[in-house]
Amino acid sequence: MNSQEEVNDFVKNGHQQYLPHLSIDPVIIGYHDQQLKVLLLKWIGLNGWGLPGGFIQRREPLSQAAHRILHERTGLEDLFLQQFHxxxxxxYRVQERSVNEFNETYGLAIDGNTWLFERTLSIGYFALVDYSKVSVRTDFFTVDYQWWDVSEIPPLLFDQNEVVEKALATLRLQIYHQPIGYNLLPEKFTLPEIHTLYETILGKKLDQRNFAKKLVGLGLIKKLDEQRAIGPHRSPYLYQFEKDAYENALKQGIVHTY
Amino acid sequence: MNSQEEVNDFVKNGHQQYLPHLSIDPVIIGYHDQQLKVLLLKWIGLNGWGLPGGFIQRREPLSQAAHRILHERTGLEDLFLQQFHxxxxxxYRVQERSVNEFNETYGLAIDGNTWLFERTLSIGYFALVDYSKVSVRTDFFTVDYQWWDVSEIPPLLFDQNEVVEKALATLRLQIYHQPIGYNLLPEKFTLPEIHTLYETILGKKLDQRNFAKKLVGLGLIKKLDEQRAIGPHRSPYLYQFEKDAYENALKQGIVHTY
Structure with a gap:
């Protein structure tokens, strides 16, 4: 959707294709080199940064819509993408602009109201990605993108600061319930690699020996009979996520006891 | 909403008052006397049991809508009510009925389509209540209600069996993160009381000594300098929930480490 004509049609008639009153706003959390960042787009005319959201097609299953939007925005597929709130x-959460301003900003010619100005509830999803592998796509409504450090998120559109905060809080709460690192680490990884990832996500130091014991004890990762040579005297053992263990635990609602 | 005229107006024009495409469907989980049950309503014409749901008013905050619906259905207020999915x-998730059938079932006179037949996404909340204290209200569309044992839930409308399962799974996952028992136990309770509650929710035996140690250790409950006399030689100590500890932990996204 990039021609003037297509955009005009989307603004006027988009509610025939998409469900009104609902948007999906993914919090795309990027990790690379011990840094945790969030992807934000700069929205033209709204004068601010916001999440890379989209709408649900009238007959599209919700989770399919979330994956489609993420793919359209980042080119990524098959991610650990989780709805959280x-x-x-x-x-109201409406765009506080008149149709005239809107027309002027985008060079459109809408008369009367548009479905985009109506109250919209936002479905929050989060995804964890290696941000060095993402190629972000802007569109007619967005002029720029940036990966922001989680400690430096600027004021966002609507209530989206709350959305980002809750995504990060959920991520931290679920770190021992979900295969959080699945998309971020190589298939086989060393203990220091997963240790650094978890420290970065939780924003605090974790005792290395207890951390490893805990993850193995909970059955979340398993030690392989394989080592990686990283120096003449250093060849740490490799580990792997026990994805099935997570999935079974989630399905059965099993609580990892403390 | 109980007169024929009111119902007719709701079916025809309800979308002017309520947001279309969205419903709130609370899973009301009742506990009493070591039993865990779910409240279901029997819907006229749909020939089946379903959750006691409702709609969001156009300018009503979402969480306020959830509390209002719960109150309208059960008379209960100030509950621990949590959105989970x-x-x-x-x-589609539409009611697979023609307008004619609908008119016949309820004795209405709708012509054309109604917003009630459109695709509806369902926002799941769960609440925990003492079911002996609930007085359920049926309405024009519902003929009966029943508290069903969690192991004997009948086939429900639409995808609502999945909604109930996910509510129970979330409840079990969060049992050490949220003040789950807050609405269920007296303000001051004994260890055997909370132990029985947790065993009922988790559906398994918990070692009594470790269980108490864990809850106190996590700072979720605290021992009071007060005992309850329940017999000539038995006067167990009383405990209280540390509600602030839960709330702070949730706000800050603190993970209780294992």
Whole structure:
């Protein structure tokens, strides 16, 4: 959707193709080289940074819509993408602009109201990616993108600062319940690699020996009979995620006991 | 909403008052006397049991809507009510009935289509209540209610069996992160009381001594300098939830380490 004509049609008639009142706003959390960042787009005319969201097609399953939007924005597929909350406590959450301003900003010619100005509830998903592998695509409504350090998120559109905070909080809460690192580490990794990842996500130091014991003890990772040579006297053992163990635990609602 | 005229107006024009395409469907989980049950309503004409749901008013904050619906259905207020998922993977999820059937069932006179037949995504909340204290209200569309044992839930409308399962799984996963028992136990309770509650929710035996140590160790409950006399030689100490500890932990995304 990039021609003037297509955009005009989307603004006027998009509600025939998409469900009104609902958007999907993924918090794309990037990790690379011991840094945790969030992907934000700069929205034209709204004068601010916001999440790379999209809408649900009228007959499209919700989780399929979330994957499609993520793919359209980042080119990524087959990610660990998790719904975590629907935000609807700002009762209006409408774009506080007149149709005239809107037309002027984008060079459109809409008359009357548009479905885009109506109250919209936002479904929050988060994904974890290696941000060095993402190629972000902007579109007609967005002029720029940037990976922001989690400690330096700027004021965002609507209630999206709350969305980002809750995504990060959920990520930290679930770090021992979900295969969080699955998309981020190589298939076989060393203990220091996963240790650094978890320290970065949690934003605190973890005792290395206890950490490894805990993950193995919970059955979340397993030690392989394989080592990686990284120097003449250093060849640490490799580990692998026990993805099935996570999935079974989640399905059965098993709590990893403390 | 109980007169024929009101219902007719709701079916025809309800989308002017309520957001279309969205419902709130609370899973009301009742506990009493070591039993865990779920509240279901029997829906007229749909020939089946379903959750006691409702719709969001156009300018009503989402969480306020959830509390209002719960109150309208059960008379209960100030509950621990938690959003846990939005269900939208059944892409249609429409009531598979013609307008004629609908008119016949309810004695209405709708012509054309109604917003109630459109695709609806369902926002799942769960609440924990003492079911002996609930007075359920049926309405024009519902003929009966029943508390069903969690192991004997009948086939439900749409995808609502999945909604109930996910509510119970979330409850079990969060049992050490949230003040789950807050609405269920007296303000001051004995260790055997909370032990029985947790065993019932998790559906398994928990070692009594380790269980108490864990809850106190995590700072979730605290021992009071107060005992309850329950017999000539038995006066167990009383405990209290540390509600602030839960809330702070949740806000800050603190993980109780294993």
């Amino acid at each position: 629907i935000f609807g406590d700002s009762p | 939005i269900f939208g993977d059944s892409p």
